[in-house]
Amino acid sequence: MAMSALLSGRLNRNIVENNMRLWSKLCITLGLACLPASAFAASPIEGSWYTQGKRAIVTIQPCGANMCGKITRFIEQPKDGVTTDVNNPDPVQRKRKLLGLPILTGFTADGSKWRGRIYDPESGKTYRSVVTRGKNNALSVEGCIAMFCQKQTWTAVK
Helix, strand or coil: CHHHHHHHHHHHHHHHHHHHHHHHHHHHHHHHHHHHHHHCCCCCCCEEEECHHHCEEEEEEEECCEEEEEEEEECCCCHHHCCECCCCCCCCHHHCECCCCEEEEEEEEECCEEEEEEEECCCCEEEEEEEEECHHHEEEEEEEECCEEEEEEEEECC
């Protein structure tokens, strides 16, 4: 009987120790699993940004549940003094003014990135886009067709 009680005591102690180790590992795993979610949250992109080459200023702000951006100022006047969306494939859209034109639409946070669509008034085409906040308070703005992408760096207006 003493041997049985001794084995039972050791068995119970081993079960408790194993459960505590398992519980500790679970707590550590869950705690660490929560860190990447906050560490990789998309940095805010709201604000006014100089496009690459400082040709224009695009202002990004909430539009409903998404983020959108529009041309709010020209630093360098458009080619040939054209101030309307003449390259748009839709003839009705060709009369709309470039100033105030939404060029970033439907951007939603996806991990550390923002995903949406970007319109290029020079080509009249819309591309899927990824925007991320980079070093030195800059935005990395990428537009893609299939697997071909072009990237620009936009800087904050101070």
